[in-house]
Amino acid sequence: MPLSETPSTERNGGTERNGASAVIERASAVLFAFTVEQPELGLGEVARRTGLPASTVRRLLVQLTSVGLVEQDPETQRYSLSLRLAQLGSVALERVDVIRLARAAMQEVTDQVGEAAFLGQLTPHGVVYLAVTQPPVSVRVTTRVGDLRPAHTTAMGKVLLAALSPEELRLRLQEPLVASTNRSHVSLPDLLAELGEVRASGLATNFGEAHPEYSSVAAPVLDHRRQTVAALAISAPTYRVPEDALPRLSRAVVAAAAAVSQQLGCPLAHTA
Known part of the structure; x- marks a missing residue:
């Protein structure tokens, strides 16, 4: 059964809309x-959530079920989205450009x-x-697009390292760690301990570890599988990051990273 009704024209707030468009909405x-x-959800729950009449919801659910976008449990009579929608979503997600999606959140922060x-x-x-x-x-901060930094010396790098498995970390990190400044980690156990804290908190910091005059905070960007695909950081000259400014910067970077994660389809990407 196609998702259509008899073509008609309806008024909403003085604006005419084609009946087919209203059905799609x-x-x-x-x-x-x-x-x-x-x-x-049951029929009544869908009706309450959408504000549509139960008769309309029933008809739409029947049509959506017939084209394979919704499934109905034969025992409970409750409805759920089908895996066919997940297949459509995966097609769209393959075309997602994390850089393009991140720019607005980065500029906002x-x-x-x-x-x-x-x-x-x-x-x-x-x-x-x-x-x-x-x-x-x-x-x-003078860092430019394309610059490369040792991951263990940057806040973004720590976020990304924290997402790796123990085996991946073992293959990637070997002592002695190369120091960029006298504040950089050179002890692997110390770094691994910090990565555990980053993994638990979802936030990493860097105080003069990559450059003696710069500090930063970073948070992970997650995709629809809740996998870390990038990191987003706020960085500034250290003299502009007093201790009492850290909570504000941390909240801002977590919120920005969560906004990008939501655009990538990450479920439950909450801001702090």
Whole structure:
């Protein structure tokens, strides 16, 4: 049964809309009624969530079931989204460009805190900087797109290392660790202990470890599988990051990373 009704024209707030468009809107509302927290819903629950009449919801659910987008449990009579939607979603996610999606969140956090924001990913040779947004100030962090830094010396690198398995870390990290400054980790056990804290908190810091005059905080960017695919950082000259500023910067970077994660389809990507 096709998702269609007899073509008609209806008025909503003085604006005319084609009946077919209205059907698509209502069908979309039904699909979006299902959430990670409540993946199964009864007819009445869908009606309450969408604000649509139960008769309309029933008809739409029958049609959505007939085209394989919704499934109904024969015992409970409750509805859920089908795996066919997951297949469609995976097609879209394959085309997602994390750099493009991150730019708006990065610019927003730069405008909010007045400091540079960076996006990075892990490579076999360290963390590479993929995108940068700079504040309109004369003294700024000089890192550029394409720059490469030892992962264990940067906040972004620590976030990305913390997402690796113990075996991956063992293959990647070997003592003695190369120091970029006198604050860099050179002890592997000390670094692994910090990575455990990063893994638990979802936040990493760097105080003069990659460059003696710069400090940063970073958070992970997660995809639809909740896998870390990048890291987002706020970085500034250390003199502009007093201890009492760290909570504000931490909240800002976690919120920005969560915003990008949500665009990548990460479920339950909450801001702090």
